[in-house]
Every structure is written in structure tokens, then in C-alpha cells.
Amino acid sequence: MKPIKVGLLGAGTVGAGTFNVLQRNQEDIRRRAGRGIEIAMVAARNLERARGIVGPNVEVVNDPFAVVNNPEIDIVVELIGGYELPRELVLRAIANGKHVVTANKALLAQHGNEIFAAAHEKGVMVAFEAAVAGGVPIIKALREGLTANRIESVAGIINGTTNFILSEMRDKGLDFATVLKEAQALGYAEADPTFDIEGVDAAHKLAIMSSIAFGIPVQFDKAYVEGISTLQAQDIRYAEQLGYRIKLLGITRRSVVDGVEGIELRVHPTLIPAGRLIANVEGAMNAVLVQADAVGSTLYYGKGAGSEPTASAVIADLVDVTRLATVDPYCRVPHLAFQPDEMNDVPVLPMSEIRSSYYLRVYVKDQLGVMADLTRILADAGISIDAVLQKEPGELQTRTDIIIITHQTSEKLVDAAIAKFEQMPAVEGKVVRIRLESLS
Amino acid sequence: MKPIKVGLLGAGTVGAGTFNVLQRNQEDIRRRAGRGIEIAMVAARNLERARGIVGPNVEVVNDPFAVVNNPEIDIVVELIGGYELPRELVLRAIANGKHVVTANKALLAQHGNEIFAAAHEKGVMVAFEAAVAGGVPIIKALREGLTANRIESVAGIINGTTNFILSEMRDKGLDFATVLKEAQALGYAEADPTFDIEGVDAAHKLAIMSSIAFGIPVQFDKAYVEGISTLQAQDIRYAEQLGYRIKLLGITRRSVVDGVEGIELRVHPTLIPAGRLIANVEGAMNAVLVQADAVGSTLYYGKGAGSEPTASAVIADLVDVTRLATVDPYCRVPHLAFQPDEMNDVPVLPMSEIRSSYYLRVYVKDQLGVMADLTRILADAGISIDAVLQKEPGELQTRTDIIIITHQTSEKLVDAAIAKFEQMPAVEGKVVRIRLESLS
Known part of the structure; x- marks a missing residue:
């Protein structure tokens, strides 16, 4: 031939x-x-x-x-x-x-x-295998390998630049700006790194995976996108002390709120328990964790960018297309995993409706009753606490950090509680809020 | 329809x-x-x-x-x-x-x-996706996802029973027999566990992956198979102290010996650097690490057995077959990745020809010059040493363990050196030899 x-x-x-x-x-x-x-x-x-x-x-x-x-x-x-x-x-x-x-x-x-x-x-x-996670055949896995399953969630480290920066910040205790310069010098970040560090590139990839996982149209415009440029070194340290790593995760998940089904679609820095395999994906590597009802958790790991890793995926697609170029289109795998006339219209949820656990860092005056006030506000909102870390003030200092990790709750409740925290006279500045996923 | x-x-x-x-x-x-x-x-x-x-x-x-x-x-x-x-x-x-x-x-x-x-x-x-690593779509990844690549090696934790046993032995410091009983009680090991613990099941799966990776016939009969039933808790401990975990790995790899190409095909307990992602695959989970020239390292992780994880793979195959049931067979993916008239006859190498690093534990009388004699034997054989751990004898004891980790060398050289070790008057009993792979 x-x-x-x-x-x-x-x-x-x-x-x-x-x-x-x-x-x-x-x-x-x-x-x-x-x-x-x-x-x-x-x-x-x-x-x-x-x-x-x-x-x-x-x-x-x-x-x-x-x-x-x-x-x-x-x-x-x-x-x-x-x-x-x-x-x-x-x-x-x-x-x-x-x-x-x-x-x-x-x-x-x-x-x-x-x-x-x-x-x-x-x-x-x-x-378009090369569009997500470079040479890792994650599109094929989601679209063909897991066809038996009702997919529950996909969570991925799908931007190598940000994962490299976060790995270096943690390893070396450096701040974001310093590591970004290093990453640019090494070629891991572009001269204009906005798309990577602000989470847009990850959200592009996540919107594609979400569509394939759940049989919905590609809805990048509905994605919540938060990058790593405002992440502070001290939160990486505190997270470490509490047994977590911070990764920029793209997360898409089925959710039921008040009996109505919706899809979470969000990219943001996320605390993950340090023992999870995906928490140990370091440097510019990518990994995608899929939870599905029959197979359970599967994880796919490899280089998410670069000349030959990406070429590997492009050529795998060329081979697939070469094989199926002349067959009846109905015999091919549908572009978005589900047959085009069998797509869903489950809506993407606004962020106020998502459910997550939260890491909250509150900078407070070191005075009697502050902890009681903070925890009372959470209790009144029905938010239960998983862990608390109160740092002793440094010598001659009168202010300190209180870190609270919540159990799973809804984002709107947490945002309301944070607004109350920030009205407390003992609380200084803005509360730092980072989402936490146990991925269990 | x-x-x-x-x-x-x-x-x-x-x-x-x-x-x-x-x-x-x-x-x-x-x-x-x-x-x-x-x-x-x-x-x-x-x-x-x-x-x-x-x-x-x-x-x-x-x-x-x-x-x-x-x-x-x-x-x-x-x-x-x-x-x-x-x-x-x-x-x-x-x-x-x-x-x-x-x-x-x-x-x-x-x-x-x-x-x-x-x-x-x-x-x-x-x-036959379900034949290897349960619900993890590793056959699809190797056969379709990596078609651009010259695959260099496949290394897998592909038997959940043995990985569960090794994880428990390390976690709890228990010996093999005790943990096997626990695994049987929990349903992780069968009443007759021979196929699992002696590595036969892993070798079945490895022979299939080797064929797909390299375009050779399935050659289970040529596989080297060594299980975990004689593995001792103290070697797991020593490995840990030296920064390694012991896993039952199935390894298949291209190798060139004296300019002639061959395929390594072997299942045995293996030391892996503790920092590698695959070293952190615990319990009954499976993972397969593939090294290939364009994509680099990719890893695939998930449940390797069980009712629904295996069903997930069976049904994914049913969907694939359903789609392609009526197309020209030439448009389908070949069973063993390469077209049937394009298979290789690269031979599987005998174990004496494989290359690996080695963990050697020598039980010696605590007397002057033993270390010098051991290291002299290795130097004369052209085997270089990566690390040595000499334990002080316990109180009132006159014998101790010396652990030597070699750089990569050939198995026949190591076996010859071990034979010389065992002839030394200061060496007692058999030398423990466990292969070590850096998987870098």
C-alpha cells in the first residue's frame, strides 16, 4: 500500500x-x-x-x-x-x-x-492526543480505556511549568518570583508566562478532558481559573508541616447539589495529602488521576511537553488515523468519547456551588479569645474543622498565623465565614484560602 | 442498530x-x-x-x-x-x-x-486488555498510545498479591510466612498462592507485554522467574537503610551484548530507589513503567485485579470489538502491536547475559581483612561498587552482615564473584543476591 x-x-x-x-x-x-x-x-x-x-x-x-x-x-x-x-x-x-x-x-x-x-x-x-499531557496517552485512556465506567472525577497536574515552579519553591524554600526567573532561564517557562502561571493552559486541557469524561460539550468559558502567581512560600511550608503538598490541579467532577447534577470544572492551587502518588509528581512532569466507578483510581504519568514527547502523541494519532482513514465513520471512536447525538447537557457549576476542603491562613493579633472567635464562626456556619496549627509569635512579635483545615464543605459557606473573619478586629489583612482535595 | x-x-x-x-x-x-x-x-x-x-x-x-x-x-x-x-x-x-x-x-x-x-x-x-494489570489500560497504551516510539524497556509491578505482601513486610517488619497468612485471611492471596508468590503470574503478564513492546512472539517459556518466598525481612530493612524499596518487578528490556541485540525477560525481587514513583506503589496496586525513545518515561497505575477493575478492561475490549467488528481486519490494531508479517526474531537472552546492578549480603566472621578480600574479588572481576554497609556485630556476636551494592555489571560476572566469596573461610553460608534497577 x-x-x-x-x-x-x-x-x-x-x-x-x-x-x-x-x-x-x-x-x-x-x-x-x-x-x-x-x-x-x-x-x-x-x-x-x-x-x-x-x-x-x-x-x-x-x-x-x-x-x-x-x-x-x-x-x-x-x-x-x-x-x-x-x-x-x-x-x-x-x-x-x-x-x-x-x-x-x-x-x-x-x-x-x-x-x-x-x-x-x-x-x-x-x-488530539497531543493536546493534553504531551506524550501521555490520557485521551486514549479516557476515551477508549475506560469506556465501561461512569467516570466520577479527573484531577491532573497538566502544566509542567507551574509544577516545576511549585516543586522548586518547596524544595528550596524560595518565593514565586525568584523561581519563575530560574524557570525562564532554564527554558521551563516562557518569556511571557501568563498562560501557564495563571492556569489558562491547564484550563484548556481540563475543559477537553471534562468533555470526554462526562459527555458534555467543551466548555472552557465556564471553567474557574486561578493560577499560582500569588502563592506564598510560607503556605507551601505550612502545608508541608500539616502533611500536604500544594499542586496546581485541574479538577473536574460530577457533583449533586440539592438533588441536581452538575459538573465542577476548576483549576487552582490545591493541597493534596503528601502520601498520594500524584503529590509526588515533581518538576515538569504531568500526571492525571481518574476516579471511575468500576476500575477505581487509575493514574497516568509522563512528560507533558517538549519536542519528542509531544511528537509521540502526534504520531500515535497519525497511526490511528492511518488505520481508520477509510472505514465507516461509525466504526471510529467518537471525537468526544460519546456519540455526537448522545451528548449530555449537565451544567457546569458556578464556584459557589462546589464542594471542597479548605486551608485557611488567618494573620491575627496574639490576644485572648481569637481562636475561640474563629472556630465559633465556623461552627455557626456548619463547617467542621479537620486540623488547626497555631504558630507562636516570633520574639518581640505580637501577631501570628493561625492555620485551619476544614472538612469538606461548600465554597459559599467558606467564603461567608472568611468575610466574617475579616471583620474581626483581631484579624489583619486578607485571609489566605487554598482548596484541599484528599483524592481518596 | x-x-x-x-x-x-x-x-x-x-x-x-x-x-x-x-x-x-x-x-x-x-x-x-x-x-x-x-x-x-x-x-x-x-x-x-x-x-x-x-x-x-x-x-x-x-x-x-x-x-x-x-x-x-x-x-x-x-x-x-x-x-x-x-x-x-x-x-x-x-x-x-x-x-x-x-x-x-x-x-x-x-x-x-x-x-x-x-x-x-x-x-x-x-x-485481552484484562490479562495485564486489571483495569489499567496498559495494553492499549503500549499497543496504540506509544506507536511512535522505539520502546526500550517495560518494568512493572504486575502482581497485587506479592506487592501487598512486600508492602506489609516493610511496613510492619514481619517475615514472609506471617504476612502470607494475613494476605490469605484478607483475600489478597489464594489458598494455593504458588503462581503469585513464585512470580509465575507476573511472568505470564510480562511475556505478553514484551511481545507487544518489541514485536516478538510471546515467549513465556524463555522468561526467568524468581518469586518472593525466600525474601528475608532483614534485606528489606537493609535496602530501606540504603534508600531502596524491594518490589517484585517484571522487567523486559532491549539489550546489546557484544554488538548482538537481545531481549531481557525476567521477574524477580528488585531494589528500586525509594524516591521513584513506582517504588511508592503500595498494597495490592499495580503500576507499569515504560521507557521509550520519543516520549521518555511514562507510568500507568491502578488496580490490577478484582471483580470490577478487571471487568472494566473486559468491557473496554467489548466496546473496541463492537466498533471494529465489521471493518476490514487490516484497519484494526494488530494483536501483538506489529503486523503479523512484520514480527521480530530478536532472541530472549539467558540470565547470564543480562546486565543489572546487585545488592549482595555477605554474612561474615568479624575479622581483619574480610572487607578487603571481598572488594578485591569484585575489583578483579571488573565490578565497581556503588555503596557498602557494614553492620557492627551485636553484643557478644562475632559475625555480621556486609552489604555491597554494585554498579551495573553482567550477571555472569557477579555470579562468579559470589562463588569466590563463598569459598572464603570468613564467609558463612550463602550470599544473598538481589538485583537492583535504578529505572532512571
Whole structure:
């Protein structure tokens, strides 16, 4: 059988990795796929650079539309990044009857529903294993490996930059700004790190996983997103003393509030018991923990970014698409795990409705009755306490930190209690509130 | 579309789990698969018990051949266990043009090559996700998720019974026999635990993964198998002091000896650095660590046994088979990851040819020059030392343990050195030798 022809949009880090891995392992890949996979055309801004990667035998062009409109191309691999141009290119490729592989989580988080609908209508595949957790086959696991299950929750460390920063803050006791500079110097954080450190990248990935797990549309716009840029070193230390690690988690979970089902969809710093496997995922690594009714907990771990780990996922998709390119679309795995006419409309819950445990740090004047007042406010709100840590004031100091860990409760109750804390004369400044998940 | 009809062979723990999960989640499963999956017939030894599980609407029979010969049945699920009867049933089902799903690792380890050849010839699928690591989709990850990669090694905790025993021995400082009794009382070990504790079950699973990882036939008969029944509590303690945990690992790895490629295939107790994620997999849990050239290290973790975790994998296979039941066989994933005419014949290496690091415990008379003699023997053999731990003799004692950890070397060199150790007048009894893998 003739090799399947692939057109590459973008010859950056992942594009180069995809070309190199396809070249290096072409024999093993052909022996698996039963058919060669050949990059036949590349669109790149920098032609010289692209030619340096793919050599003289692959056509290199500036215009990405020349690739998606080329009738010789069977599969388009979109590795440009961003939203609007990729959207236009992917929709054009689909309209031209081509299959698409993309690593672009931002694109799918924003325009996934439109793109999957177009692909379904045209009978082509849009594959996106590389969009979440790099080379870890988590999309395949959720979408095909766990089809027996009612999935209850997905919780993931799905941004390597922030996990590297948090690991370094904990290891070295440094503050956020210092570690961010180090991460930028080492190439673990970008010059403009906003998308990573503010949790947006993680929320893109989480919105995709949530859709696959629960059979709902991709709803990035409904996600709650809180990053790590305001996290303080002392809270990492206190958490450690209480037996927890702080990770930036993306969490999506079924929840029933007053008998009504909803979906939690949230990214924020989270305390996790230090003994959990996922709490021990360090540096730039990714891990996703899935809880489901039949299988229980499963965890998937590996490199979430980088040239060849991401290329690994892109090529796995190319092999899948190559195998299924010509079969009846009904025989393929649905893009979002559930058949398109079988999706759910369970709503995403507002944050006031979610349930969690909480770490609260209150900076107080060291005077009689403060603890009694704080715990009375919690008791009156029906919030029960799991642990308390009161630091002795330093020498010559008259203020100190009180840390309270609550049992599971609702976010709106905690926010109301915090508002009362902050009205107490003995309480100084804002209360620090970090969510806590036992993940048991 | 009408539901696909499934015939169940065996209504034990996994059979009941499969029926129950299919019932409970039938709507979610149908919404994913695009077609209902219906258990239409069950063969079981105990008809009463089987009827108690599946109710009055499913035909229950004693004769499993009545299921595999029933023209109404599309997919046969083999959950009987053992070798010969399942082999006959599976081959008959294939000959009758039925797809097969099995959780039977012993069957595939012994007769897999014959079964897959027959299935290929007939154009039907034999799916076996449940045969390795229970509900963890490791077969799918290796076979489909990592197709871009040259896989370098697979190392797994793939037997929950032994991992439970080792976790308890370490936690409580108890000896093997005591913990085995506890495990039997708790249902974590069978009345005849031989297959588990002697590593045979792990070797079955490892032989299957090795085949998929490297594109070689299933070669359980070439596996080296060493269990945990002779492991002593003191070696677990010493390992801990040196920063290691002892796990029963199944390891399969590409290796080049004198320029010739071979495959290591071995199950044995193994020291692992305590900081590694896989070293922290405790109790009856399973985990598989895969090293591959593009993606690097990935790890897959979850419950490796039990009714519903195993059913989760059986049903995931049923969904896959349901989707692909009618497509051209060439469009399906090959049984052993590589196309049948593209398999390798890289040989499995004898143990003398493998490379590993080693933990050696030597029981010696506490006299001058013993350490010098031991280390001289290693130096002469070209074996370099990574760490040494010499315990002071207890009060009134004249003998003590010396523990030596070597760098990576070849097994035959270590065995020769051990033979020399045991000829030394100061050395008493046999030297304890446990392999050590850094898994970096």
C-alpha cells in the first residue's frame, strides 16, 4: 500500500520533533501501522529553518492554505498554535475531506465544538492526543480505556511549568518570583508566562478532558481559573508541616447539589495529602488521576511537553488515523468519547456551588479569645474543622498565623465565614484560602 | 442498530463483575459504543449461582461449547482460567468466526502465538486488555498510545498479591510466612498462592507485554522467574537503610551484548530507589513503567485485579470489538502491536547475559581483612561498587552482615564473584543476591 501523505502546518519545536521521530522510527511505525506515513509538505514561516529540518525531499511553503488545499495530502497536522488562523485552516482541511491531527489545546478549548461538528458532518477524524499531557496517552485512556465506567472525577497536574515552579519553591524554600526567573532561564517557562502561571493552559486541557469524561460539550468559558502567581512560600511550608503538598490541579467532577447534577470544572492551587502518588509528581512532569466507578483510581504519568514527547502523541494519532482513514465513520471512536447525538447537557457549576476542603491562613493579633472567635464562626456556619496549627509569635512579635483545615464543605459557606473573619478586629489583612482535595 | 450479542464463559468473580458493570452502566456504554452490548448466554459450572447473577432473562448453560457454537453469539468472553479447556474453546470460537475477549494471561502466555495466528487467519479479533494489570489500560497504551516510539524497556509491578505482601513486610517488619497468612485471611492471596508468590503470574503478564513492546512472539517459556518466598525481612530493612524499596518487578528490556541485540525477560525481587514513583506503589496496586525513545518515561497505575477493575478492561475490549467488528481486519490494531508479517526474531537472552546492578549480603566472621578480600574479588572481576554497609556485630556476636551494592555489571560476572566469596573461610553460608534497577 502507498504511504499515507501528511501535510505539516508549523515547523517549530513539535513540528521538528514529529519529523525527526517519524524519520528515526519509520520502520517500527510502518511495521505497526501496516502502511508508511510520509510527511509530504510543510508550511512554515521560516522556510530556511524548515528546510534545515526536513531536508531537500519535502516541499516547503509559506502558505499553510497551500497544504490544506493540496489534493495529495490525506492528513493535516496542525502545530501552529493560537486560535483564529488554526481554526480557519482546520475547518478548511475538514471541508476538503482531510483528517486532522492537532496538538492545539487552546484551539480545541475555544472552537472544539464547532470543529468536531464539522468533522462529524464531513466524516473525517480530528485527533488530539497531543493536546493534553504531551506524550501521555490520557485521551486514549479516557476515551477508549475506560469506556465501561461512569467516570466520577479527573484531577491532573497538566502544566509542567507551574509544577516545576511549585516543586522548586518547596524544595528550596524560595518565593514565586525568584523561581519563575530560574524557570525562564532554564527554558521551563516562557518569556511571557501568563498562560501557564495563571492556569489558562491547564484550563484548556481540563475543559477537553471534562468533555470526554462526562459527555458534555467543551466548555472552557465556564471553567474557574486561578493560577499560582500569588502563592506564598510560607503556605507551601505550612502545608508541608500539616502533611500536604500544594499542586496546581485541574479538577473536574460530577457533583449533586440539592438533588441536581452538575459538573465542577476548576483549576487552582490545591493541597493534596503528601502520601498520594500524584503529590509526588515533581518538576515538569504531568500526571492525571481518574476516579471511575468500576476500575477505581487509575493514574497516568509522563512528560507533558517538549519536542519528542509531544511528537509521540502526534504520531500515535497519525497511526490511528492511518488505520481508520477509510472505514465507516461509525466504526471510529467518537471525537468526544460519546456519540455526537448522545451528548449530555449537565451544567457546569458556578464556584459557589462546589464542594471542597479548605486551608485557611488567618494573620491575627496574639490576644485572648481569637481562636475561640474563629472556630465559633465556623461552627455557626456548619463547617467542621479537620486540623488547626497555631504558630507562636516570633520574639518581640505580637501577631501570628493561625492555620485551619476544614472538612469538606461548600465554597459559599467558606467564603461567608472568611468575610466574617475579616471583620474581626483581631484579624489583619486578607485571609489566605487554598482548596484541599484528599483524592481518596 | 441491534445490540451485539455476547456469550460469557465463566460466571465467577470477573464474570459477575462484567455482567454487573454492563448492566449498571449500560446507557453510558451504549452512548459511547453507538450500539448496545448484551450478554445473551452464559456458561457456568454452577447454574444456580450463575442464574443468581444474570437473572431470568439470560440463557444459562453448563456446556461452554454451546456458547462458542451458538450462531447468535458475536463475541465470546473467556473468563474460565487455566490452559487447555480455554484454548480449545477460544480456538473453536475463532473457527466459528467469533471475536474473543479474554482476561486469561496464562492462556495467552502459553498459547498466545497459536491463538493470534488462528484469529489473524480467520479475520477476527482476540482482545485481552484484562490479562495485564486489571483495569489499567496498559495494553492499549503500549499497543496504540506509544506507536511512535522505539520502546526500550517495560518494568512493572504486575502482581497485587506479592506487592501487598512486600508492602506489609516493610511496613510492619514481619517475615514472609506471617504476612502470607494475613494476605490469605484478607483475600489478597489464594489458598494455593504458588503462581503469585513464585512470580509465575507476573511472568505470564510480562511475556505478553514484551511481545507487544518489541514485536516478538510471546515467549513465556524463555522468561526467568524468581518469586518472593525466600525474601528475608532483614534485606528489606537493609535496602530501606540504603534508600531502596524491594518490589517484585517484571522487567523486559532491549539489550546489546557484544554488538548482538537481545531481549531481557525476567521477574524477580528488585531494589528500586525509594524516591521513584513506582517504588511508592503500595498494597495490592499495580503500576507499569515504560521507557521509550520519543516520549521518555511514562507510568500507568491502578488496580490490577478484582471483580470490577478487571471487568472494566473486559468491557473496554467489548466496546473496541463492537466498533471494529465489521471493518476490514487490516484497519484494526494488530494483536501483538506489529503486523503479523512484520514480527521480530530478536532472541530472549539467558540470565547470564543480562546486565543489572546487585545488592549482595555477605554474612561474615568479624575479622581483619574480610572487607578487603571481598572488594578485591569484585575489583578483579571488573565490578565497581556503588555503596557498602557494614553492620557492627551485636553484643557478644562475632559475625555480621556486609552489604555491597554494585554498579551495573553482567550477571555472569557477579555470579562468579559470589562463588569466590563463598569459598572464603570468613564467609558463612550463602550470599544473598538481589538485583537492583535504578529505572532512571
